[in-house]
Amino acid sequence: MSLSRSPSPKRGGGWASPGLNANFAQSRSSTPVTSYSQNHSVTWASAQARSHQVNGYPAYQDTGSGFLTKHMRNISASLPFFNNAPKDERQAEKEKMNRARWSPARRGYLANFKSMLGHHMQRSKSRFILVLVLVLLIICFYTTPLHYWYKKSSWLGGGSKFVVILAANMGGGVMEWKGPREWAIERDSVRNKKNYVHRWGYELEIVDMSTKKRYAHEWRESWEKVDTIRNAMRKYPHAEWFWWLDLNTFIMEPSYSLQQHIFNNLNDNVYRDINDYNPLNISHPLTGAHLDPESLSPVGDGKADSINLIVPQDCGGFNLGSFFVKRSAWTDRLLDIWWDPVGYEQKHMEWEHKEQDALEYMYTNQPWVRPHLAFIPQRKVNSFPPGACGDNGEDMNIHYHEHDRDFVVNMAGCEWGRDCWGEMYNYRQLSNRLNRNNWEKFKDGVSGAFSFLKTKKKEITGTEKDNEDKEKKES
Template identity: 55%
Template sequence: MGSGSTFWGSDGGGGGDGGGESRSTSPGPALPISRSHSPLPTSRASSISNGGGGGWAPKSAANGYAPASGARRFLGKHLRKLSTSLPTYNRSTATGFTPTTPYYRGGGFFGRMRGGMARKPRTTWVCLLLIVSFLYVFLHLHHNPISNRLRGVSGGSKFVIILAANQGGGVMTWKGAKEWAVERDSIANKKAYAERWGYHLEIKDMSTKKRYAHEWRESWEKVDVIKQTMRQYPKAEWFWWLDLHTFIMEPSISLQSHIFNHLQNVTYRDINVYNPLNITHPPSKEEFFYIDEVAKSAVGDDRGESINIIVPQDCGGFNLGSFFIKRSEFSERLLDIWWDPVGYEQKHMEWEHKEQDTLEYLYTHQPWIRTGTAFIPQRMINAFPPGACSETPDDPRIFYSEKDRDFVVNMAGCEWGRDCWGEMASYRKVSERLNSGWWRKHF
C-alpha cells in the first residue's frame, strides 16, 4: 500500500521504503472483536478491552422499524402458508429437462395423469369404475346409434323380430285390463331382448288389418305382414315371428349362439323324427314321379344353406306361434302361394288353424317345399306351459322345463279357458329369478 494508508489492526507508520508493512506491536485503541451470543434481542455486547458500556441496541431499533404488531405477524404467517401451497416445478425425470431451460417439455397430459394417479390411487380407481359403469350402461343396455353400430358388426342387424299385437283393440272383441297387461309385458320383453342384441323389432298392430275380417282372415294376415316386413328391411336375412302370448325366458342367449351358429346341428329335415300328422315322407315316387333326386330325399340336400323356413311342431302338427323364415327366392315363392286367394276362399272352412293348416297342406302336396323346410325341437323356440296340448300332458318334448332353462315359452291357447295374464306373470318372475345376478339373489 501507499504511505499514509492504515490497515485495521496495524500501525500506520510502517515505512514505505522497506518494501513491506509490519503489524504494530505497540498498544492502541481497543477494537471490538466479538459480540454477545445471547439469544435475547435486548442483550448487551461488552467491549473486551474495558468491560464498559457501548451495548448493542435492539434489532428493531437498529433498523429503524417499530416492533411488528399482532395483525402483521398473523398476515405474514398466512402469506407464508399460502406461498408454500402454490405448485412448484420439479425436475422432469421423463425428459431430463427443468423448467428453467428453454427446451423443457414436461410430461404432458399423460405425464400429469400418471402423476395424479400415483398421488391419489383410491380416487383413480373410483373414477375408472365410474367410467366403466357408464360405458357398460351406454353401450350395452341402452338403444343408441353407437351401440347399434357396434352390434351390427356382430351380425345383429341381419335379424328382425316380428311381434303380433293388437294395440288398438281386437277385431272381434274388446280388450280388458288383463289383455292390456299381457300386451304390455310381451312388448317390453321383446324390446329388451332386441335392444340387448341389436336386432330389429317390428311390432305389427293386427287391429289395422280389419279389412281381412269379412274374409275370415284375421289370422291369415300373418303371411302378408311377413312380406311387408321383408320389404321394410331389405338388408335383413332372417325374420322371427312371435305371437303376442310368447315370452323370451333367456334374454342372455343370442339367436346366433342358440341356433344360427350351428343351424344344421339343431334342426332336422326328415319329418319322421317327429311326425304327429303322419305325413308320408319322402314323397311317393309313383305320385310325384316328376320330382328330382333332392326332392325325393328325406333330408333334401342336407345343407344348412338350403334351409329357408324353420318350423317347430307340437302335439297337433306345425305351430307358427314362433318360427323363422329366411329372405330368399324360395321364401318369396312360398309366401305368394301361401297368400293366394284361391286357397283361403276354397279351404277357409276346412282349415281350422288357418295359416298353419295351409302350410301343412302345402308341405304335404308340394314336394318342392320340403327341400327348403327344416324342423326344430319345440322346446328350443316354442315350449308350452302345462295346460296346452292336453292330448299328451306328459310329453317331455313339448312342455317348458325350468331345469333345462328353455329359451321361449308360448302360452298357446290361453285365451280358451286359461288365464293368459296369470301364466305370463308367472313365467316373467321365473325368468327374472333365473337371470338375476348374485346381488338380486342375496339382497
C-alpha cells in the same frame, strides 16, 4: 531437502532456514509480488496471434464415438449395478443416501398406512390411470346406447340381421273389447320383447293385428301373418332373418342370443327329416320319378345355407306361434303362394288353423317346399305350459321345464278355458327369479332370512300363548 531444526522467522522478514525464502516486496505484505523482466512482457499483438493459432487447431475426435460403441455404452449403463463392497461400506453408503430423504415420524399405524399408500400410488400412477379409464369405458358402454349400437352393427354384434315381429292389438280388441287382463298381457309381452331386442341389438316390429276386412265376404285377421312378414321385409331391407312371435309368448331367458342359441350351429339345432318327429304322419321323402335329387332326399342338400324356413311342431303338427323366415327368392315364392286368395277361397272352411294348415298342405303336396324347410325342437323356441297339449299328460318334448332353462314359453290356447294373465304373470315372476344377479340374490336371501325369523318368532309366541291359555283353563 530436510531441515535439521524447526524454521524461525527473521525480524526483517523471511525465514532463517534456507529454501523457505521467497521473493517478496520490501513491504511487510504477505502476498508475494512477481516481478517480470523485460524479456517476458506480453503485448496485444502477440496475444492475438496466439489466440488465432489455438482457434485454428482441428477439433478433438473421440476414437470411441462409433455407432456400436455408443450402443454398447448405453447397454452397459442400463445394466444393474451390484455393490460388492464390504458390508460396512454398503451400510455407510445407504446411510448417506437416506440422509437427504424425508421419513415420517412415528405417528401411529394410520399415518404409516397413509404414507405407504401414497408411496404405492405414486409408483403405480400409470396403472391406476389405465384401470380408471377402463372402468369409465365400461360404464359408458353399458349405460349409454353404445352397447346397443355395438350389438346392432353387422360387422361386430350382427344384431341388424334379425327382426322380431310381435303380433299385438294396440288399438283395441279383435271381435270384442279388451279388458284389464288383456291390456296387462299385452303390456308385459311388449316390454319383454323390447328389453330383449335392446339387449342384443335386434329390430322390433310391433304389428297391429286388429281385424281388417281383406275381402268383402270374410274376416281374415288370422291370415295377416304372411302379409305382415312381407311388409317387414320391405321395411328392413338389410335384415336376413325374421322371427315371428305371438302375443301370448314370453322370452324366459333374455341372456340367450339368437346367434348363440340357434344360428351359429344351425345344422346341429334343427332337423330336416320330418320322420324324427311326425305327428301328422306325412309320408317323407317323396318318391316321384320326375323329382330332382334334392326333393328325393330326406334332408335336401344338407347345407345350412339352403334353410329358409324354420318351424317347430307340437302335438298337433306345425306351430306358427314362434317361427323363423329367411329372406330369399324361395321365401318370396312361398309367401306369394301362401297369401294367394285362391287357396284361401277353396279351403277356408276346412282349414281351422288358417295359415298353419295352409303351410302343412303345401309341405305335403308341393315337392319344392321340403328341401328348404327345417324343423326345430319345440322346447328350443316354443315351449308350452302344462295346460297346452296336455291330453296325454306332460311331454318332455313339448312342455316347459324350469331346470332346463327353456328359451321361450308360449301360452297357446290359454283363451280356451285357461287363465292367460295368470300364466303370463307366473312365468314372468319365474323368469325374474331365474335371471337375478348376485346382488339381487343376496338381497332376496337376507329378506328371506328375516321373513323366516319373523315367522318362527310368531309361531313360538303363538305356542307360548296357547300353553298359557291351557294352563289357565286347567287351573
